[in-house]
Every structure is written in C-alpha cells, then in structure tokens.
Amino acid sequence: MKKLVIAISMLALAASAAFADPIRDRQALMKERGKIVGGLSKVAKDEEPFDAAAVLTQLQALQANAEKFDIDALFPKGSESGDTTAAPKIWEDMAGFKAVEDKYLADVKAAVAAAPADADALKTQVGAIGSDCGTCHQGYRIKKG
Amino acid sequence: MPWLKKLVGVALILGVAGAAAGWLLSAPVKLDAATLAQLGPGDAARGKRIFYAGGCSSCHAKPGAQGDARLQLVGGLELKTPFGTFVPPNISQDPKDGIGAWSVADLANAMLKGVSPTGEHFYPAFPYGSYARMKPSDVADLYAFLKTLPAVSGKAPDNSLAFPFNIRRGIGLWKRLYLSDQPVIPLPDGTPEPVMAGRYLVEGPGHCGECHTPRDFAGGTRKGQWLAGAVAAEGGGVVPNITSGEGGIGNWSASDIANYLETGFTPDFDSAGGAMVDVQRNMAELTADDRAAIAAYLKAIPPHPNGYPARKKSTK
Incomplete structure (x- = not known):
C-alpha cells in the first residue's frame, strides 16, 4: 500500500512537471520575443550597425519563437487566473486571439523571406511586426500593478 | 403642535431654496x-x-x-x-x-x-x-x-x-x-520651452491625466497624484504611473519616452497595450519635437508613488 501511494505521488509529480506551468512558459516566450525585437529595432533605428547575416539570424530566431507559441498548450482553460496579465477576452474570443497570433507569425515569416538588405528595409518589417504586438496587447492583455 | 408646523415650513423653504440654488449653480455656462x-x-x-x-x-x-x-x-x-x-x-x-x-x-x-x-x-x-x-x-x-x-x-x-x-x-x-x-502643474518663469510645450500637450489636448490620474469619489482627478497611475475606469487592470516616482518611469530617459510614443516599445521591449495602443498610434503622427516635449514635461513633473493599490501576488 505504501509503495502504491509513493508510486502514485511520483506519477503525479511527473505529470505536473510535464504540464509545467503554462503561465511561466508563455511569459518566457514573450520575454524572449521582446528581446529579439528589441535588438532588431536598434538596428532598424540606426543605433547599431546593420549586418545582413546577423539580422537574418535574429529574424529566424523570432520565427522559431513564434512557431513555439502553441496557443492551445500555453493558454489552457484555467490559466486565466494566477500571476498573469492575460485578459479574460482570450478565452472568450479564442478564434480572434489565434487570428492575431497567426498574422504575427505570417509577418515574421515574411520578414525572414524578405531577408532585409539594409536598415530601411528592416524598419518596414519591424514596423509591421511591432504593430502586431500592439494589436494583440490592445485587446488580449490587461496591465496589472 | 405649532412648533412642528413651523419646522416643516422652515424645512420646506430651505428645501426649495436649496433646489433653486442647485438649479442655478448647475446651469450650463458657455464661452x-x-x-x-x-x-x-x-x-x-x-x-x-x-x-x-x-x-x-x-x-x-x-x-x-x-x-x-x-x-x-x-x-x-x-x-x-x-x-x-x-x-x-x-x-x-x-x-x-x-x-x-x-x-x-x-x-x-x-x-x-x-x-x-x-x-x-x-x-x-x-x-x-x-x-x-x-x-x-x-x-x-x-x-x-x-x-x-x-x-x-x-x-x-x-x-x-x-x-x-x-x-x-x-x-x-x-x-x-x-x-x-x-494648468495643473505650475511651472516657474524660465522653464525650458519644451517642458512648457509638453505641459500644454499633456494637460490639454493629450488629456493624459484622464486615465493616468486617480479619481476621487465624484470622478474628479486627484491633482495631488497627477499622472501617478490609476485603476482603469473600464476593463479591469491599471493604467501605469508615468511620473518618476516609485513604480513609475523614473528609469526611462526622455528619449526612451519619446521613442515609446513613436514606436510603442518600452525600453525593455515590452509593447504598449490596452487603450494606450491607439494613443501611441496617434502620438506617432506628431512631430519628433512634440514627442520630445511630452517627454521633457513628464521628466519635470513631481514624482508620486503608484496611484493604484499594489497587486495581490498570487500564491499559485
């Protein structure tokens, strides 16, 4: 009996580790996303020198980040409460939420495909991507203190 | 009980006078x-x-x-x-x-x-x-x-x-x-021109204080906590403190503020959210000088701690 209890609790532990913490996971992906966009934005604004290969690597990293953003896994029912700034609207309008994320991924892919050759071209791509950030945060995030 | 009649009479007169005064005091006044x-x-x-x-x-x-x-x-x-x-x-x-x-x-x-x-x-x-x-x-x-x-x-x-x-x-x-x-914030003679211009944009047409300043029970802005951030009037959540006080944007440089208004990105590359998204898109249509003026004013105003209650940290 004792062994059974231990076995069950170990299973439960393993399961919770596998599910991890969707709130923490999505926040980590968002942090990474912001950092990459931040670096690209500095180049687009001529605050840092333009290096086409480095820029492309960063854009590809942004795409990898976006592709990892599995909404079903990261925003399961029940993850609207807790230490999160996700707006309840996400779960009320899941289709709309997914649509803005899809548009973001499409714009990131387009930027990778375009492989910007100078800071001006990058600026256009970063502008489109930045506008997607705003559109999503406008409706689907609530600022908390 | 003649005294009761008198009292009722006085109360009635006061009530009518009060209503009349209220009516007069509440009259719309044009320019x-x-x-x-x-x-x-x-x-x-x-x-x-x-x-x-x-x-x-x-x-x-x-x-x-x-x-x-x-x-x-x-x-x-x-x-x-x-x-x-x-x-x-x-x-x-x-x-x-x-x-x-x-x-x-x-x-x-x-x-x-x-x-x-x-x-x-x-x-x-x-x-x-x-x-x-x-x-x-x-x-x-x-x-x-x-x-x-x-x-x-x-x-x-x-x-x-x-x-x-x-x-x-x-x-x-x-x-x-x-x-x-x-003006809400008095500025002494000799205040740099951008700060003055920023005060006009922020306190006047920009109406930043309408959301960023806490309100009293009657819905008036609390001038003593000007731009200290507030509980959002709609949608839940808070509107950030944009003074240099604790919880505010004291660690943003003036150019960080101007850049945020232009691009929507914070210095640590979070982005504008909520109602601020439209505001930022409007600010992006202004000139760089106007955005710099707003930044200069925000750096010049009195710092306040957050004008909204601290968030309850979840134990989850």
Missing part, C-alpha cells in the same frame, strides 16, 4: 465673447496635429476600425465604467447624425466648456476637463481639419447610466468643482 473672439479663422493643416494630439479617433472611430477608416468618426464605442456605459457619439460631418451643422463656436463650447449647441452639459467622459486648457485658436484649427473628414450617417446608441449619474444637470455642479482652464 464669453472675448474667448470666442480668439478662435480666429482656423487652419486645417495645423488642426491635423491637434486631431492626433487629442486622440479624437480613439473614441469616435468605429470600434476596431483600422487605417483610413479611423477618420470616419461615427462613434459607437462602449466605455463600460462604474458610472454606467458611455457611448461616444457620431462627430463626423454628417449634418443630421454628426456635427456637420455645428459652428466653430459650437465646437469650442463643447470642448472648452462641455456644453452642447442646445445648451446641455456633456458628460466628462468626453474629456473637456482637459480640453478646457486648450487655446481657442487650436480648437478653430481642429474645426477646420474636422471639416475635411467624411460625413458618415448613423447615430450611435445613447449612454446608459445609473442614477444619479443619469441626471445631466448635475454635471454643472461637477464642473464647478473640477472644470478649470488653468
């Missing part, structure tokens, strides 16, 4: 002739700047409209607040459903005094509490620019407010308490 004389001819090109500084389309464009559709000022957004639901009206050039038939004096009375052409109070959800600080000539410029925008038919639904906020006349008393054309 005087001297102010109207300062309107001038108005210039649409200059008015475009005022339009974006004032963020007219944030509330008056059709909800969700993007691009040029944001210039169709048909109204209809629902602002769900503790006072009830406010619905910004159609302010397009349609003469029947919008404000196409308004004179420039009508617009000035609306923006600077919160009074409609028919002499009724507007609710201060329309931020004339800030617009009251605007120069009449800027209102005339805005009028000229609005004239260049399309007429769109269709009336937005009425406000739906709870008692006693549904009594429009009561706003007259609110105005006596809170409506002023004077």
